[in-house]
Amino acid sequence: AEGNMTDNADILTIAHSASGASCAVHKFGATVISYKSAEGRENLFLSSSAKLDGSKAIRGGIPLVFPIFGPPTDASSTMPQHGFARQNMWTVKDGSQHDSDEHAGISLSLNLTDASAGRGENNAWSVDNAKKDGTDCRLTLDIKVDGTSLTTILIVENTGSDAFNFNCLQHTYFAVDGSAAQDPTKCFVHGLGGYSCIDKIDSANDGKVASYDKDIDLTPGEVDRVYVHEEKHSALGVKIGVGEGKAIKMEAMGEVDESPVPVSCVVWNPHIEKAKGMGDFTDEQYKDMICVEPGLLGHQPVLNPGKEARFTQIIFA
Numbered sequence: 350a351e352g353n354m355t356d357n358a359d360i361l362t363i364a365h366s367a368s369g370a371s372c373a374v375h376k377f378g379a380t381v382i383s384y385k386s387a388e389g390r391e392n393l394f395l396s397s398s399a400k401l402d403g404s405k406a407i408r409g410g411i412p413l414v415f416p417i418f419g420p421p422t423d424a425s426s427t428m429p430q431h432g433f434a435r436q437n438m439w440t441v442k443d444g445s446q447h448d449s450d451e452h453a454g455i456s457l458s459l460n461l462t463d464a465s466a467g468r469g470e471n472n473a474w475s476v477d478n479a480k481k482d483g484t485d486c487r488l489t490l491d492i493k494v495d496g497t498s499l500t501t502i503l504i505v506e507n508t509g510s511d512a513f514n515f516n517c518l519q520h521t522y523f524a525v526d527g528s529a530a531q532d533p534t535k536c537f538v539h540g541l542g543g544y545s546c547i548d549k550i551d552s553a554n555d556g557k558v559a560s561y562d563k564d565i566d567l568t569p570g571e572v573d574r575v576y577v578h579e580e581k582h583s584a585l586g587v588k589i590g591v592g593e594g595k596a597i598k599m600e601a602m603g604e605v606d607e608s609p610v611p612v613s614c615v616v617w618n619p620h621i622e623k624a625k626g627m628g629d630f631t632d633e634q635y636k637d638m639i640c641v642e643p644g645l646l647g648h649q650p651v652l653n654p655g656k657e658a659r660f661t662q663i664i665f666a
Contacts, residue, residue: 423471434488451495512653
């Protein structure tokens with residue numbers, strides 16, 4: 350990645366002394382950019398061309414997507430793709446960094462009023478509209494690492510006087526060993542049986558419900574799919590192939606005002622043509638990663654004033 354990680358004061362390493370596992374988080378976007386399990390394997394992909402100077406969202410790790418997924422639905426909105434959470438510097442919560450026998454961790458937060466980038470105009474989150482409508486929120490990311498897992502909990506608090514809708518995802522880039530991301534025998538996603546598929550690449554697959562007895566087929570090429578479960582399916586559990594003989598598990602769950610809400614899952618690999626079009630991603634790195642992104646994509650109630658939403662991802666590696 351561009352810029353030396355060890356010399357960057359905005360990158361914090363969280364080491365769990367008891368197990369040897371560790372993670373690193375960049376204060377820009379509260380982006381977790383590394384998760385090394387106890388045996389030393391790096392489980393997250395970070396582009397070798399990722400910008401670590403705050404000039405743009407970080408390409409790799411676990412970018413936080415909020416309050417929109419993808420581009421704005423309203424063409425007049427100038428909010429950038431995936432929202433403002435990943436576009437701003439977050440603040441470490443005083444006293445949150447710890448290293449105990451059970452786990453090590455840290456918490457970072459971002460108030461809407463401190464989000465100087467990425468809010469755009471002509472949308473509910475713009476400075477003018479938020480002030481007029483009473484829209485306000487605080488985002489917190491709680492990070493915990495131990496000998497078997499990395500847990501990231503995104504907490505959205507409605508600190509304003511008006512309810513709001515939102516999308517949020519943890520846009521996790523998983524590292525794939527041996528440049529095997531285009532080999533479906535070594536890179537796969539299991540556990541999405543019963544989810545309906547929104548396929549942005551293959552129209553023949555769009556709208557189909559994934560079979561319970563057929564694993565998700567990541568045939569070579571570009572993959573951009575959203576898997577959506579029926580209502581009340583509030584926990585996601587998948588096994589992800591990340592190279593020869595190596596698979597890791599990921600779980601995710603969400604709640605709004607203490608009530609479970611459905612969790613969707615995005616599976617993405619840009620392949621060669623999209624890779625060539627990204628300035629912070631080298632032409633061949635699509636072979637080294639697969640994005641498997643749990644998300645709350647609007648299949649949940651609005652968040653009322655004084656209430657909070659919690660969205661948890663756990664990677665077992």
